[in-house]
Amino acid sequence: MAPGEAQLKEEWSALPALLENYSVELTARDRRSVADVAAHLQRGVEVFVANLPNESADVLVEAVTALREAGLVPVPHIVARNTRHAHELDETLGRLVKEAGVDRVLVLGGDRDDPVGEFTSALQLLETGLIQKHGIRKIFLACYPEGHPRISDTVLQEALKAKLAAAREASLEVTLVSQFVFDPKLVVELAKWLRANGIEAPLRVGVAGPADRGKLIKYAIRCGVGASLRILKERGELAKNVLAGETPDELLGEIAEAQAYDPSLGIDGAHFFTFGDPVKSARWVEGQR
Template sequence: MKICELFQMKKVFSFEVFPPRRIDSVNIIYDTIEKLKGLNPDFISVTYSAGGSESNADTFKIASAIKNNYGIESVAHLPSINHTKVEVLKILEDLRTAGIENILALRGDVNPSFSPKNDFKFASDLISFIKEHGDFNIIAACYPEGHFESPSIIDDIRNLKRKVDAGANQLITQLFFDNNCFYSFRERAAIAGINIPIEAGIMPVVNKKQIERIVALCRVNLPKKFLAIMNRYENNPEALRDAGIAYAVDQIIDLIAQGVDGIHLYTMNNPYIAHRIYEAINTLLVA
C-alpha cells in the first residue's frame, strides 16, 4: 500500500528503526519490531546507515521482513549520494520484488570514508529518477528549522518545493523540540504551495549522550523548558528517561491539537519508550 493514501483516512502514526551495527545483534531488531507491532503502527521506516552496500542489504532485508513477515507497511530509506543511477535502478528492482512500495528519498550525508558519486547531487534529482523508473510512493525529508547547509530559511523552502515538484508524495520532518518551529515551517510551506501531508518527527531524548549527539548532528534549537528538564535530571538516568518521554508526549499532544497530519516516532530501537508514548496518546490519534 502507498502510505500517502492513509492521510485521507486518519492521523498517521509511525515508527523509525535502524539496522543493528553489530552482526551478533541482528535478532534484536526483529524482537523490537515484534514489540512495536502490538502498537498497530501505520508503517515502520528503516534507516540506511553510512556503511556502504552492506547497510543497503540490511535496510532492505529488514524493510522486507516488516512488510512480508509482520504485515506492517514499511518504508526503505534510500540516500543517493553514494550511488550511481545503475545502482539505484537495481535497488528499485529489488524493492519491487520485495513488495515494498514506499521509499524515503534522501541525498544522504557525506561520509569521509566514501567518495560521493555525482549522479544525484540533490534529493530532488533522486526523486525525479524514482518517479521516472517506478510506481513508488516517495517520501521526502524536511527541516522545520532549515537544513544546516541551506543559506537561509527561504532557500530551504525553495529546495523543499523542488522535491515536491519532482514528485514527493509526503514529507517527514527532522526531529525538533520546539513546536513553534514546526508551526512556522508549516505556514511557510503552505505559502510556497506545498500542500502534501507533513508528518512531524519526534525523538524522545532519554540520556545526556543522546542530547549531545543530536546537537552536534542536527543543530536543532533546544528550548529553555527542554534544557531545564535535561539539566535537572542529567545525573538520574531513570528520571531523565521519564522526563524525556513526558516532554515528547507533551509535544505530541500539542501537535495533534493543532491538526498535525501525523506523528513519526524516532524509536532508537527502544520499544519500551514507544509503548509508553503510545499509551499516553493512543486515544488522541482516533479522536
C-alpha cells in the same frame, strides 16, 4: 479548573487524533530493533529503515523483508549521496519492490561530505524516473523546522519546492517528515510557511522518542536542533520530561492543540526517532490512541 489544567485537558483530547498516523525509525543493521518491532508493533504501522553509508543493499533488503513479513509497512531510506549510480539505484529499488513489496520510500540527499557516486541530492534521484518505474507511488521528503546545519534556509526552501514539483510531474503522492524538534512552535511555524507558499503535502512531525539524555543531546546537536535545546532551558517541565527520556506528552499535546484549532496546518501524525528502542515509542503511542 485552573487555566493551565483546562489547556492541558484540551491538548490531551486532541492528541489521539494527531496520533492516528505515526511511524518509527530504525537502522537496517540494528537486527534487535527489527526483531522487536516485528514482534510487538501493530500491523500496518510504518517503519522507516535507514541505510547507513557504505551499507550493502543486502542489509537493507533483509530488514525491510522481515518487517513486511510481520505485517508492517516498511519505508526504506533512499539516499542520494550513498548511491553510486543509476544502475545501482535501479537494482536496489527493484529488489525492494520484488522481494519486500515496498510501495513507498523516503528520498533524501544525505549528510556525507563526499558522495560515493553521481548523485548529490534527492531531486536528482526523483529526476531519474526510476522510483515510479518500479511502481512506487508514495514518497516522503524531509523538511527542517530549524533549518539545516549546513544549508541556508533559502536553499532548503527552493530545493523543497523543486522536489515537490518533480514529484507532482511524476504523479507521486508526497508526505513531508520533519527533523525532530523540542519546540512545538517551530513545527507550527513551518506548517504555516508551507501553506502560505501553496504547499499542500501533509506534514508528519518528527519527535524524539524516549532515549538516554546524553545520546539525545549529542544527536540533537549533530542534527542542528540547537534552538530547540535552548528553548528547553526556558521551559522547565518540558525540559525535565524530554531530557529524562520520558514521554513527549507536552510537546505533542501543544502541536495537537494547534492542529485541532487550525486544521489548515495539515499536521498529520508523528514520526518517532527512536534511538534504538522503537517498541518503547510505539507502546506509548498505542496508549494514547
